[in-house]
Amino acid sequence: QKEVEQDPGPLSVPEGAIVSLNCTYSNSAFQYFMWYRQYSRKGPELLMYTYSSGNKEDGRFTAQVDKSSKYISLFIRDSQPSDSATYLCAMGGYTGGFKTIFGAGTRLFVKA
Amino acid sequence: DGGITQSPKYLFRKEGQNVTLSCEQNLNHDAMYWYRQDPGQGLRLIYYSQIVNDFQKGDIAEGYSVSREKKESFPLTVTSAQKNPTAFYLCASSFRDNLRNEQFFGPGTRLTVL
Numbered sequence: 001q002k003e004v005e006q007d008p009g010p011l012s013v014p015e016g017a018i019v020s021l022n023c024t025y026s027n028s029a030f031q032y033f034m035w036y037r038q039y040s041r042k043g044p045e046l047l048m049y050t051y052s053s054g055n056k057e058d059g060r061f062t063a064q065v066d067k068s069s070k071y072i073s074l075f076i077r078d079s080q081p082s083d084s085a086t087y088l089c090a091m092g093g094y095t096g097g098f099k100t101i102f103g104a105g106t107r108l109f110v111k112a
Numbered sequence: 113d114g115g116i117t118q119s120p121k122y123l124f125r126k127e128g129q130n131v132t133l134s135c136e137q138n139l140n141h142d143a144m145y146w147y148r149q150d151p152g153q154g155l156r157l158i159y160y161s162q163i164v165n166d167f168q169k170g171d172i173a174e175g176y177s178v179s180r181e182k183k184e185s186f187p188l189t190v191t192s193a194q195k196n197p198t199a200f201y202l203c204a205s206s207f208r209d210n211l212r213n214e215q216f217f218g219p220g221t222r223l224t225v226l
Contacts, residue, residue: 008152032213043116043202043217044155088154092213100213102147104154 003027006089006103015112019076023089023103026070030101031093033065035074038086038105047087048074079110115139116218118203123223125190125197133188133221135203142208144186145215148172149200158201161186162208190223198225 006023013019021035032051036044048063050056050072056063064073072091076083086107092100116137125131135144143162147155157170161180175194180186186205190197200222204215 006154034214036217041200041220041222043118043219046214046216049214090215100215102155104152 001026004089004091004101004103007106008104010107010109012109012111013079015079015081015110017079017110019074019079019083019108019110021074021076021087021089021106021108023072023091024070025072025091025101027093027101028067028070029093030091032091033063033072034090034100035061035063036088036090036102037083038088040085044088079108081110081112084108084110116203116205116216118201118218118221120221121219123221125223125225127225128192130189130191131223133190133201133203133223135186135188135218136184137186137203137205137218138184139205139216140183141205141216142183143206144180145204145206146170146176146178146186146188147202147204149202149220155202158188197223199223 004025035048037047038044050063050065053065053067060077062075086105088105089103119134145160146158156172158176159178161167167178167180177189202220203218206215
């Protein structure tokens with residue numbers, strides 16, 4: 001079993017839709033959780049960071065962490081064609097050394 | 113502007129050759145990382161360095177080597193021993209011993225073996 005599972009998609013939605021992206025993980029030692037956005041042939045860009053269970057909102061983006069279920073989500077409201085990218089979840093903590101694990105990424109297409 | 117730079121953007125290598133990928137950061141980060149990204153496999157850690165003159169192997173270090181002589185620089189050498197080097201290589205950096213460990217990435221180098 002992988003430490004982090006992320007549906008690769010692709011996920012295709014119409015402009016203006018609410019998008020839900022999810023990851024599950026198995027290591028209860030993970031303490032911090034991140035979402036990155038990666039455009040084609042570019043480096044990942046940090047979108048959201050959360051340290052505790054609950055929600056964190058930044059503009060159209062909301063990150064949600066449920067540590068009891070080992071499940072994290074990223075919601076995108078009023079999705080735009082410019083949101084079309086691959087979204088990577090990442091998480092980390094002290095597991096015999098500080099370590100960050102990345103999901104494989106979900107490809108999102110927002111149609112105009 | 114603070115950030116991470118990688119060069120070159122594209123690199124072509126003949127089989128049997130060693131090549132070195134450059135990574136420089138001016139974010140005053142102590143830790144630096146090299147990842148390899150292949151389609152559908154996410155990011156895999158090659159090497160990382162927490163401080164100058166020290167580095168550790170990641171999950172797929174075979175066929176790669178690094179050095180960390182300066183805080184700002186963490187070059188990666190892809191040797192001829194690497195069986196399948198064609199991939200997208202990403203360098204990242206972060207503050208050290210920071211439980212949050214937010215990593216910031218460079219633009220990447222795409223290496224193709226001919």
